[in-house]
Amino acid sequence: MEEQDMFAGQGSAMINEMYQNWFLDYASYVILERAVPAVEDGLKPVQRRILHAMKEMDDGRFNKVANIIGQSMQYHPHGDASIGDAIVGLGQKDLLIETQGNWGDVRTGDSAAAARYIEARLSKFALEVAFNAKTTEWQLSYDGRKNEPVTLPMKFPLLLAQGTEGIAVGLSTKILPHNFCEIIDAAIKHLKGRKFELFPDFLTGGMIDVSNYNDGARGGKVRVRARIEEVDKKSLVIKDVPYGITTSSLVDSILKANDSGKIKIKSVTDNTAKDVELMVQLAPGVSTNQTIDALYAFTDCEISISPNACIIIDDRPHFVGASDLLKHSVQHTKALLLRELEIKLGELEDDWHYSSLEKIFIEKRIYRDIEEQTTWEGVIAAIDKGLKSYKKLFRREITQEDIVRLTEIRIKRISKYDSFKADEHIKGVEASIEEVKGNIANLNDFAIRYYENLLKKYGKGRERKTEIRPFETIQATVVAIANTKLYVNYKEGFIGTGLKKDEFAFDCSDLDHIIAFRRDGKMTVTKVADKTFVGKDIIHIAVFQKNDERTTYNMMYMDGKTGITYAKRFNVTGVTRDKEYDLSRGNPGSKVHYLTANPNGEAESVTVTLLPSSKARTKTFDYYFEELEIKGRSAMGNQVTKYPVRGVRLKEKGRSTLSAPQIWYDDSVGRLNKDGHGMVLGRFDETDRIIVFYKDGTYEVTSFDITNRYDADNVVLIDKFHPEKVVTAIYFDAKNKQFNVKRFVIESQTLKSRYTFIKDGEGNYLELVTLQQEPVVIVRTGKKKTELKEEIVALHETVDITGWKTVGSYLAADDMKELSLLPDAGEDASQREAPTLF
Template sequence: MSQLQDLMRKNFIDYASYSILDRAIPDLRDGMKPVQRRILHTLFDMHDGRYHKVANVVGETMKLHPHGDAAIGDALVVLANKDYFIDKQGNFGSLLSGHPAAAPRYIECRLTPLALETIFNEDLTEFRPSYDGRNREPIAFPAKLPIALMLGSEGIAVGMATRILPHNLVELWEAQIAILHGEEIELEPDFPQGGIADVSEYDDGRGKVEIRARLRSPDPKRIVITELAYSTTTESLIASIETAVQKGRVKVATIHDYTTDRVEIELVLSRGATAKEVIPQLYAYTDCSVSVTSSIVLIRDRRPVQLSATAVLHELTENLREQIRAELEWEKKQLLERKHWLTLEALFVEHKIYRRIETAETDRAVRKEVKDGMREHADQLVRPLVDDDITSLLGLRIRRISAYDKAKNRGEIEDIDGKLVEVATKLEHLTRTVIETIEGFIERFGADYPRRTMTQSFDAIDKKVVSQQSIKLYYDRKTGFFGSSVKADKPTLSVGEYDLILGIASDGSYRI
């Protein structure tokens, strides 16, 4: 038994750690779960500007993801339907109706311009071996977007769960600019289905949000649903309305679903009912109104942490700042390396150092002559000469030396000096650089991501007030029984499900 306890203890910890860190909870840095990161990395490797069969993408991703093709395909469809990173072609299902996507062999996808510009940078990405050691995968993307908040996410792991509500991308960018200016921010979720949300209890991502479908009434006998509440579909909404009608809670005679790429569900009301009366009933008894709880749990430094929405955005803004700093430092390094090589080439050719190697008989002697020749001009070099530099100089072809253009070399060095000044200015005024970067994103992509959910406060609907008098109560004088299941010719009372009945007997006793 002790061996079994030790085995279970070890295996349970391993499984719990795996499900939390490598499966169910997204990473704070790029806001993605491992399967999403592997899908996007695969799409980036396959990227040639054209669409790829989803079946091919799934197959390539399986080289990195140790689970089945169905899990990868489902994750790809969900990510594509968020309309941020994957440009889709074909039937990817419907977020509105809940219809599934076509088989992976019939649909195609590729990366969006937003993804290509803001997620990938192989020079600054840390990689690790894949599960079988044959390939490599990114540990986290150097993303420039607040992905954790803009995508939203749900996941259930051992002993914990996360539910991050989606937010509007443009509003997140504007909030990041406010953070960089040192201003206070307030975040509100934005849902892809639209609807109307009361965020008064959102509590910065630690509370709940009530979302209602958008209803309009063309006339007193009809109600048209044009937007859904988050986490619902037209099918689930219609099913909830039918259930409420069967229970006598909502006065609807017929339901017509005209939904295409926009929601349009027409409700024809029962005789004697009006839209003013039925709309509160729909919010009270159907999926026209849902309450969603938010709990932001993310992986930070290989540990799960619970954060508020503004705390997440502050950290992501600081990550963006460091990301842009790293990119500028990398650009500076590459420019200096290019300037160093151009200077080496100029000295090697203009001072005819290559002629010193004509009398050298061994490789060692050749390299020594080059090194001695360069030593006289060491003060003109960008950095000290190393063996790799000598190897590169010795690799110059005679044609390259004979066609050397001094003016072109000087012009390219001047261009590099100008770019180095620009990079230094950006690094010196890093906050301004980050703000300008975000403003550039808003200018290029902001029009594609308008707010879809309207926020407003609304009063809670009291079900006791809107309940119908639909329960018939009967009294049998012979047996003395009283209730909704008693057989009698005519009902004695019509009551609602929340009404209280006071019964008084002839002896003065009573019962509620």
């Protein structure tokens, strides 16, 4: 029995050891042979084998992909399906492979046609950077019948250009694609010892926020957005898709958000053809700005991507950043270029050696010395003897192989030998040798010229497609549409969306949090749910806004221990969800007499009535909350009366005790904010508005709602709107080839309606607009910049105030080269318009 247990234990240990070894072998195989690319050429094995097979087949013409798959199967032992998918993936990246036929569309998710219908060939770029049999390290293919490259001699950071993604055993890799031209610029900067930055660029276009990219290393993140434009007040158009998202999946995410009530739309139509175009029709009464934000918040119009650059270096996986990848590639390219130069130098040295040897052999008639020789040894000896006096002219020793090669020269070549041409050839070879030696000595400069040549030959049409810009953070709870109804049972203390038999409170979103106050002075914040108990005797509930410093609560309560009534004013800015907070002094029997929530800090006056049995002389008196300072929610408050209170009722509504909120405009994202980002526009009361002027010569008046969106690239001037202020505008009249100036007061003030205030016409554009009341400009005119005529014009003195539809007055001809607006003496420097130079 003991022996059986012993053998069983040994068997278990053997199995464990076998499993561990086999698993490690399998994991290593998947990592090295399938999922993770090599740093030397940026290719996975299947991609490398495909390119090698295509090089073998290359004759300049297109080949059927089915034939390429067949050729690749000699090297890749994983079937035609995996090879076909890999070929399509390479072809869709439009760099190494030229395609013909239907190769699918990464934007729509449409698959490629069958392999027998589509064709491919290596691109000229691939032939230049990826292949050189003389510098390639070879290995036997899986069946031992052919040679295949260990890695291709890639002289370009392909990993950064194409990007890659793979899941192995225990690790994964995700390298985002970068812009072709920017990669080469970065490589040149690195070779010159200058700093560089690299950011992703996608063939699908869109916008990207790279503030947390972290150089593409682990822990980084990018946010990618589709472009959404307003067609009119009832429709939006989505112009592209984020990287990795298709139009069909994007439509599905929009419909899902609509079904769940996150957004409200009538329809979404996919009109994608050459360009992506998704038309979104909005539901009646829905704001375009809020819908755009909601699309980014709740659909795949915005996605977050976490790069994870894992590559194989020396047969082991390493985690690196984009800059490290580029630097490694540049050093690898330099080493390959050096190896190519050394090989070329050796070939040129051999050419010079043999050409010189042949010249002496023929011109000195050494070939005649072999006429009397009857043996092969005698022939070799005779030629060697004839060359003896010339050996000192050569750069290396003359070998027997060289002599044998001389014996292979035909009589016809000797008879037609041209000494002049031979000398010219040798001089050309000597010049090439010196050039190659110079390139080797200055390898860094040679590498720079190599990259510059790549950019010149292949950079056209490969400009950046994805716009880099910072994104504003969209709070989902702010843009969520009220898609559900909240009900409340005040007496029993329940709130929820499922209490339809109880009292309706208000509409809200299922993402909202609800703040609830009770008669005993307790407060809690909880998430919207089907049914939640928040405590009996509820006196107030509302949607809770985090960090809301304007909503002010006016409260009067009785302390249960002393019977004293206190009044307090406080904000609730941040709390822990589902935690109970005591707003009174915390004694049992405390009771709230009065509570109001005031969105702008209004401080009302109330009438306090005491019990008739109290000993107070005055049983009724008025109390003014405006006399109280706004403090924290845990403050005790000020004493109102020590006598028992019968009731408190509102006497008169109060005015706001808070200053108007200050608004800033952040031109990097085209949004308003209250956080101090960008340019301050001033303080805004409820009736205040914003005026915006655009490059196309239009203006619009808007509210100061934080959800407003502005086309930041086309905004010329944005400011607080003062109806009485005079607008001064200078624009170009293309038809008359002159610059006109006009001064007017804003008349049409319909919110969010664009009005054109310059003359209509093709080629007309706004040059300058200002709200200065006494604008003075410097006008510089002339045909040559070195001979400009300068004139100072006080526009408020020379131009009359007219209607906003007038053409205006002549200011300058089309030879105006510079236009500068002098700053107003009383103007804040941060608000000054910059001079216009053109």
